Amino acid sequence: QVQLQESGPGLVKPSETLSLTCTVIGGSVSPYYWAWIRQSPGKGLEWIGSIYYTGSTYYSPSLKSRLTLSLDTSQNHASLKLSSVTAADTAVYYCARDVDGSATWGAAFDIWGRGTMVTVSS
Amino acid sequence: QSVLTQPPSVSAAPGQKVTISCSGSNSNIGKNYVSWYQQVPGTGPKLLIYDNKKRPSEIPDRFSGSKSGTAATLGITGLQTGDEADYYCGAWDSSLRCYFFGTGTKVTVL
Numbered sequence: 184q185v186q187l188q189e190s191g192p193g194l195v196k197p198s199e200t201l202s203l204t205c206t207v208i209g210g211s212v213s214p215y216y217w218a219w220i221r222q223s224p225g226k227g228l229e230w231i232g233s234i235y236y237t238g239s240t241y242y243s244p245s246l247k248s249r250l251t252l253s254l255d256t257s258q259n260h261a262s263l264k265l266s267s268v269t270a271a272d273t274a275v276y277y278c279a280r281d282v283d284g285s286a287t288w289g290a291a292f293d294i295w296g297r298g299t300m301v302t303v304s305s
Numbered sequence: 306q307s308v309l310t311q312p313p314s315v316s317a318a319p320g321q322k323v324t325i326s327c328s329g330s331n332s333n334i335g336k337n338y339v340s341w342y343q344q345v346p347g348t349g350p351k352l353l354i355y356d357n358k359k360r361p362s363e364i365p366d367r368f369s370g371s372k373s374g375t376a377a378t379l380g381i382t383g384l385q386t387g388d389e390a391d392y393y394c395g396a397w398d399s400s401l402r403c404y405f406f407g408t409g410t411k412v413t414v415l
Contacts, residue, residue: 218404227307228342228350228393228406243403277349283338283356287397290404291340291355298349 185210187278187296195272195303201265205278205296212236212254216281217261218292219252221274229274233286234261241286268303275300308333309394309407316413321384325410327377327394333405337397339377341370342406345390353392354379386414 191203205217213236221229232242234252242250251264261278276299279292310328317323327339341354352361354370357377369380377394394407 220406227409228344228395230395230404230406233404241402241404244401245403279350282352287402287404288337288399289356290395290397291338291352292342292350292395293352293355293361295349295351 185280185294187280187294189276189278189296189299191276191299191301193300193302195268195301196305197269197303198267201263201268201272201301201303203263203276203278203299203301205261205263207259207261207280210259212256212259212261214284216284216286216290217254218279218281218286218290219261219263220277220279220292222277222298223271223274226274231263231265231276233281233290235286270303273301273303307408308398308401308405309396311392311394311407311410313408314411314413316415317384318415319384319386322380322382323384323412324381325379325392325394325412327379327396327407329375329377329396331375332400333375333396333398334372334377335375336399339370339372340395341368341377341379342393342395343388343390344393350393381412384412384414388412389414 282293283289342350
């Protein structure tokens with residue numbers, strides 16, 4: 184049974200870089216896309232971006248200028264870096280596996296982590 | 306700012322059926338597959354439907370999905386108290402090159 188575990192600091196200061204890791208437990212990062220999705224308090228789900236096990240990426244246009252996704256196949260984990268954060272980036276951040284394998288026209292997220300709450304505040 | 310619109314809430318009595326609509330456009334639902342997710346408050350989302358109408362093996366057949374043109378529908382039959390949750394549709398938008406989740410629908414079992 185594949186499980187995902189997000190980890191990272193729960194508090195980040197404005198203008199700094201938010202860094203999170205998603206560890207894949209009981210499975211391999213290949214041959215899937217891995218997505219990051221966030222949910223602001225009391226709000227809906229927002230797709231951040233997806234990364235393939237080969238390293239190819241799709242980013243949300245609204246976050247692209249601040250976002251970097253990476254994957255470490257040897258460590259079996261995915262990483263997210265979001266720079267110049269503001270209070271609007273306060274959210275629960277989830278990583279999820281894209282079962283479809285397209286990241287685009289057929290994307291569907293079948294395994295989700297429990298999420299990690301990140302608060303942006305000084 | 307989602308491009309996929311859902312009703313804010315639906316409700317029905319136990320054992321009844323509810324349907325949740327997801328309205329989009331030619332660049333998202335009209336062109337790409339739709340998936341549906343259930344989120345119980347305080348937990349992560351669960352995939353219910355993918356590729357418009359396929360169910361993961363662990364999802365009971367009380368949940369069904371369909372798509373017509375630029376709209377998709379999730380149906381839940383034999384409503385149970387455990388079905389109380391928020392439900393989201395999702396699809397890729399080929400023009401905006403972004404994956405969108407719907408605005409979300411809260412299901413209440415009366």
